[in-house]
Amino acid sequence: MSRKPSDRDAPAQRVRGNASATMREVAALAGVSTMTVSRALSTPGKVDKETLEKVRWAVDKTSYVPNMVAGGLKSRKSRLVAAVVPSLISPVFNETVQALTATFNAAGYQLILGQSGYEDSCESELVDALIARRPAGIVLTGVVHADDVGRKLIGSGIPVVETWDLTATPIDSLVGFSHEDAARSVCRFLHQRGRRTLAVLAGDDARAKRRTAAFVAAALEAGLQAPRVHEVPAPATLGSGRSGLRSLMAQGADLDGLFCSSDLLALGVITEANVMHLAIPGRLSLVGFGDLSFARDLEPALTTVRIDGTRIGQEAARCIIDRAGNEAAAARRIDVGFSIVERASA
Amino acid sequence: MSRKPSDRDAPAQRVRGNASATMREVAALAGVSTMTVSRALSTPGKVDKETLEKVRWAVDKTSYVPNMVAGGLKSRKSRLVAAVVPSLISPVFNETVQALTATFNAAGYQLILGQSGYEDSCESELVDALIARRPAGIVLTGVVHADDVGRKLIGSGIPVVETWDLTATPIDSLVGFSHEDAARSVCRFLHQRGRRTLAVLAGDDARAKRRTAAFVAAALEAGLQAPRVHEVPAPATLGSGRSGLRSLMAQGADLDGLFCSSDLLALGVITEANVMHLAIPGRLSLVGFGDLSFARDLEPALTTVRIDGTRIGQEAARCIIDRAGNEAAAARRIDVGFSIVERASA
DNA sequence: CTGAAAGCGCTAACAG
């Protein structure tokens, strides 16, 4: 079996089998100073054409890849951004994470991902670990509650964007929507369509709980009886949607309007309703939350609260990118709102 | 409105309103050298108890958070790892990404996330950007095809783990399973249960295509007629599952066994079958792929190919963490296999 | 347009 010697051999310059070339090696090979190499790479316009050629050739020859760690240390621009998500298992934040990665990558930034879990417990350590990287910004999913975390974040001087929620006391920038308003709207929506016996099927995380509370309050205000509430452990699953519906129906078969704190729960409700021969929307109006990709194609198509996760990600990224370009840029507060996508299920 | 002055003010040491303290400031405040501070933080056992106290106090007082960028530059240990995923929208890799983040974080590493899209096009630039961070390792989803990417990766000397697939020519370590074997097993499974008119409903990404090809070949070998194939654009959705089933049935209502390249497609098939009054598994046996969280609770519960995404993530992380501790550690090849989870739908 | 000098903030390696 013959083998072209150049194929996957280490480039000639490098003696150490692995470890990347350094700028010095490139400079030596091109017969210029490291400074010129640096310029050729970051501001090619400021370098003579011929010199540029030589440098490019040397870069190629050595397979040089700049070391951003070193560059970042000196220039104090890490081009790194950190994001914290409660969970990567549930698909709720997939759109946002995707938009963050895409927007940041397009602008030459890289994303470090951290997971906080649904409790605030280890968030403090996580934030420390992230600050240690001196990122150009930190994107948080949810608003910060722990006081020490907030202080740490403020003290670090790193731009912060809290997302997926609104608060009167943001740390810095804010891109979200009102969970309370969304829940109230759903309640009104069901009420206006003649539904009188309402219930909520919700996860037990903080934001879902707030939606539940707002929904219940709105129902009471509208003169309806207090909605039944069934809580399931976060993250929500199809299975807990099915058992949730059973348990809710067991409390009284007159239930005619149901708000699920997640489309996954709603999918479970549809599945179980099918088994129980409970007509949706005939007997029971169903509203989900999240407008996950499958919602539109369900049978019946799911009426749900749409949150534009992609937009949240994009706006959050913009906050940080813009601020990196102009330190004086002000903190932003963006309410991306929500919409009730009316489909067959309600 | 009164305000406790100490509340959110900048610590006394720091003049610049933001920007974190440096180790020098801590050292000065504690009355020791920077080296002692460094040791107090990373190897507290080697520092006198009293000194330790002083340092800890100074760290606290200045809200000092070590700068890992600087530390990493000197020690050549970035404690950063990069991962590349084709897509963050589809939930297929959620488990793996979650396991990677969790395992790495537990070991004191941080994860940089990159998205390649389902084409190999921009993968090369992405890999460059990642190598530029000098991560302790790179985890790839899928095996590398582009030759220049492979060479670049090898040349960098950074440990690489390819995942979710097997290949005879890995770059370095490998954690995956055989897509061909999985497809063949499903074919055998359906055949053994008396199904004779088979079809495949599959996404058009490279790995799904290979499963499709293997499934078709296995059917032919078993003496069955060539399975019908319906391809849908990746990423797969519930909607394309529904229309896929219609189109497949239109080609002949005698179809009695269907393999979907994703559970999401299978969910669409179940939904549409419900509408068409097509009994599953009575008339049509259905097998999905992925064992997404909802599969077990569907009606009928979905028979599907389970890939242990969590294990893939954990093993991949281990490959890199172990190698970081012992440079001589050998490249690993782990076949995590797959299993057909037999439930009601087939 | 190019180069030399001077670090960014931290830690290996060696002395005390």
Next chain:
DNA sequence: CTGTTAGCGCTTTCAG
């Protein structure tokens, strides 16, 4: 147990 010295690889700054 602690301190000193010397950089990691790059870029800012200032002279040519």
